[in-house]
Amino acid sequence: MAGRRTETSDGKLAHLAAATSQRLPRMLDDVARLLDEHWPDYAEFIVTERDEVLVSANMFLQRLLRMAKWDIAELSGIAEGADRFGEQPLFEEIGRAQWQQGRDLTSLLSAYQIGARVAWHHVAEVALEVGVPSDMFASLAEAVFIFVDQLSSASARGYVLEQSESAATRERLRDELADMLLSDRSDSAAIRAAAARVDWPLPRQAAVVLVEPDNPVGSALLGRLGQSCLHVRRQRLVCAIVPDPGGPQRRQWLSSALRGAGAVVGHAVALEHLPASMHIAELAAQLRRDHVLTDDPVFVDEHLDSLIVHRDAKLFDAFRHQCLAPLAHLGPVTRKRLCETLACWLRHLGDRRAMAEELHIHPQTVRYRMAQLRELFGESLDDPDNRRRLTLALAWGGSEPDDL
Missing domain, CATH: 1.10.490.10 (Globins)
Known part of the structure; x- marks a missing residue:
């Protein structure tokens, strides 16, 4: 050669x-x-x-x-x-x-x-x-x-x-673990095994954090939460599972890290309750899109009352129509004025002086408006159960029920 x-x-x-x-x-x-x-x-x-x-x-x-x-x-x-x-x-x-x-x-x-x-x-x-x-x-x-x-x-x-x-295998296994945690069909033994495979210490409690998938800022901020969090991408939301959100300074850290992300932070629950917590967080995300909840970020545990009220819009509308039916025949201006007065009366437990200060009217005007309301509602204003219903209808339904 x-x-x-x-x-x-x-x-x-x-x-x-x-x-x-x-x-x-x-x-x-x-x-x-x-x-x-x-x-x-x-x-x-x-x-x-x-x-x-x-x-x-x-x-x-x-x-x-x-x-x-x-x-x-x-x-x-x-x-x-x-x-x-x-x-x-x-x-x-x-x-x-x-x-x-x-x-x-x-x-x-x-x-x-x-x-x-x-x-x-x-x-x-x-x-x-x-x-x-x-x-x-x-x-x-x-x-x-x-x-x-x-x-x-x-x-x-x-x-x-x-x-x-x-790295690809690890991310796939972490995704599988996150899916198991958010599924109500996974048993604890399988979850423990999946967590061990990716060296993820199982926390006592966890919370979900959701951001809109079309919000690049939110997705970027969510990605900076670190490897202690499990990241999940679903069709409608980008999600992370945060371990021990109630730990020292964790709430302040989440509030600071997620500011500007349009995020919803679910309430802290034991791992077996994460699927239910996810459902509640998704409802909160919808209310944020509807501008019912406006915090940044929204912490679900601060708005459980709003979530209960708004989880069924048709049912709540029917409830409001029923509670405020005595006002339905009034004109819009009068109806708005009396709703404001009634809500103020319920908040201040009938204290006319406090009502006058809040509404910026004379106490005599307060007396006159309350006389109108008693004529419309009758003795039901003295019924504790009816007062609770009126408080609910006015506090979350706004003071301008034009659709009655």
């Missing part, structure tokens, strides 16, 4: 191969010594697995010497990516293992470089002793560093692939 060396050169290489094989134990000792200061685990591996490492090192040297038979053009082909000896899959796996064991890639690549320097030192010394021709010596040097570069690239590729795949 064009580019192969002469038979004499082959003899020199055979002599070189024999001599370097004898030096392998010294070579490994040098590598272990250099690694011991910064990477003692690698040094210990060389010592404890010496026989296995010697076999691998000898294979490396034999392949290196075979590469030395090629001229620079052939070596350039290897440098451009040809895996002539099929080592890349093995070193990709080494890179993957490096990520799996929680080690950084830099230490592995540095160890490769140290091994290459020590190997070249010994090989070059023997090559000079046996009189390897200068062109072969140059090819040998080129081969050493091409070989190490390729192995380093393979390990780096394996490391990055494993990192990416592990």
Whole structure:
């Protein structure tokens, strides 16, 4: 084959191969010594697995010497990516293992470089002793560093692939856990197992946080809540499950972190009640879209009364029509004025002075309006149950029931 060396050169290489094989134990000792200061685990591996490492090192040297038979053009082909000896899959796996064991890639690549320097030192010394021709010596040097570069690239590729795949798998498992927590069909044993797979400590309580899917600011702020929160994207809402929302300073943290996000924070519940809490939070989100709730963010536990009242709009409208039926025949202006007066009377428990101050009218006007109301409602104004109903109808229905 064009580019192969002469038979004499082959003899020199055979002599070189024999001599370097004898030096392998010294070579490994040098590598272990250099690694011991910064990477003692690698040094210990060389010592404890010496026989296995010697076999691998000898294979490396034999392949290196075979590469030395090629001229620079052939070596350039290897440098451009040809895996002539099929080592890349093995070193990709080494890179993957490096990520799996929680080690950084830099230490592995540095160890490769140290091994290459020590190997070249010994090989070059023997090559000079046996009189390897200068062109072969140059090819040998080129081969050493091409070989190490390729192995380093393979390990780096394996490391990055494993990192990416592990991240994707972890996110998928976290998504599965979140779906289980929000499903009313998941048992506690399955949830514990799913949480253990992603190393998510099961909290005593949790809450859901919802933002609108078309709100990029809300989605971005939700994403900054950190890895302690489980993130879920549903068709109508972007959601996160926040552990222990009632912990020290957690409410203040959520209020600050979510300001401007248009978020709804569900009430804190035990994990088995999260599906029901999610339903209530979704109702609160709808009321926020309807501008019934306007806080930023909305904390559901501060608005449970509004949620109870507004969860069925048709039922509430029917209730208001029933409670305020005595006012239905009045004109809009009179009806509004009397509704305001009646709501004020209920708030102040009939204190006319307080009513006059709030409504900015004379106490005599208060007396006159109340006389109108008593004529319309009769004795029902003195019925405690009816007062509760009127309070509910006026407090959440507004003071302008134009649709009566």
